[in-house]
Amino acid sequence: MNADKKIIQIATDVLVIGGGTAGVAAALEVAGQGYKVVLTSKEDKVAQEAKDGAVADLTAKAEANANIEIMTNTVAADVKGVPGKFEVTLKTGDAAVEKTFGAIVVATGLTTTVLNDAYGLEMGPKVVSQSELEAMLAEGKLEAGKTVAFLVGFGQEGNPLVMQRVLDSLTALTKVADTDAYVFVGDIKLAADGLDALYAQARQEGVIYFKTKETPQVTVGDAMTISILDPVLRQRVEVQPDLVVVEEAILADEDNAALAVPLEIEADNNGFLQPDNVHYFPVKSTRLGIYLAGASRDLLSFEQGLEDAGNVALEVKKFLGDGNLEVPSNTAFVDVDKCTVCLTCYRCCPHGAIYWDSRAIIAESACQGCGICASECPNDAIQLGDYADDAMAQAVKDGQGSAGKSPWIVAFCCKNSGLEAMKMAKAFGYRVPAGLQAIEVPCAGKIDMDYVMDAFVQGADGVMLLTCHNGNCKSDKGALYASWRAEEIKKMLAAVGMPEDRLVCASLANNMGRTFSEISVELERSIKKAGS
Secondary structure, three states: OOOOEEEEEOOOOEEEEOOOHHHHHHHHHHHOOOOOEEEEOOOOOOOOOOOOOHHHHHHHHHHHOOOEEEEOOEEEEEEEEEOOEEEEEEEEOOEEEEEEEOEEEEOOOEEEEEOHHHHOOOOEOOEEEHHHHHHHHHOOOOOOOOEEEEEEOOOOOOOHHHHHHHHHHHHHHOOOOOOEEEEEEOOOOOOOOOHHHHHHHHHHOOOEEEEOOOOOEEEOOOOOEEEEEEOOOOEEEEEOOOEEEEOEEEEEOOHHHHHHHHHOOOOOOOOOOOOOOHHHOOOEOOOOOEEEOHHHOOOOOHHHHHHHHHHHHHHHHHHHOOOEEEEEOOOEEEOOOOOOOOOHHHHHOOOOOEEEOOOEEEOOOOOOOOOHHHHHOOOOOEEEHHHOHHHHHHHHHHOOOOOOOOOOEEEEEEOOOHHHHHHHHHHOOOOOOOOEEEEEEOOHHHOOHHHHHHHHHOOOOEEEEEEOOOOOOOOOOHHHHHHHHHHHHHHHHHHOOOOHHHEEEEEOOOOOHHHHHHHHHHHHHHHHHHOO
């Protein structure tokens, strides 16, 4: 074992929330790694969707698997604890049971809402939703000899899932005798496996597509009429269908927002649980030990949900292992004599690693060592291993006099981006100011305002805060905290008559050596021009 690591014991049972196909598939994959799994569904059964018999097969396998316990009509009412030891209250009706899990997989589904208002239509026997048509086709209730018209891509921005449902329905319609199909589409999105082939196949079977930016005019009466201006014919075209099918918006499960609170992760503006950050793809959440499969994280297809199941199993195994978790021995720690239980650290930790029990406690199994909590603590009660406040102050002090006659520039560099960009700049021979001193931080979120002000007090001519790009920060919000602090520091500099441009906050990727050179050289030039 690494000298700066230690072993802690964690639970190895896994909770899967969501009884859809992605949830059942994830439960099977995780159970296949040897872990005990509890699969919960808020419905009275699991995997109710149909997809060429694959779902029924998955469900049968899950029900027969000795490592999987299925709990229907059950919700996760409360979640406490930390990664490796989540204490979950599962509620079935009025009965509740508490179980301990090492990891949690969220595999909620999607919901739909019909967009008839976008077309000024009222639903009825002749105007149905996409879901209603699918039910009619599945039950064989669509009469032969009908003309069916689809309205899609006018009430929302198109997406492949919407088009896949339409194309699947068209495939089924071509098997109904003497049926004609028209598709009025405003925005075709076919960027998914097999959709181009389905689109072409439907055309070969006689389906007619009208692609137009103009929302079709629909007249409802004894006979319905759909009218558009055909951009090729340059005249109006009318179709009189027997049945109009209105598109549906596909949305995140309404349960996601409620689940996000006890899980201590965030739902995005669209209700999905995974941030738009490359470091969390494909199935990670912002909190270690909580993983996302299928539609819980984005608008994903049936097939993509199954792919997520395998990825989830790999991440769960990587985290849980055999129940002996290796963690850094120098994670963030709290000085209980300084802690006033203001809960600032609890609120700002992006990883849900902090809880309280008469005082703030940082979970070793969850702390990612970003240092955001330490820099936000108003009483400096939290320190972070090798990046403690006294160590950072000493690093600044050690740079005094190192610049010689050149401007002294202190660059606080995120070790994942800014520091690597500087190394690249030097390796490729790009110019780097002679008086530049780089100080490594674990994340830009660890750059305390005190560090910056201390650097200026010690005589630095300029200071740089070099962060990851938003959406590319391993701590998700480190770059945001750094930019917020930079704005506050600039106000302080202005208040004491110091030029604000002596402080530069910039985002970099680790391969942006040339940009590192340009930013640092420009700051040096500005300092020299002003006369330091």
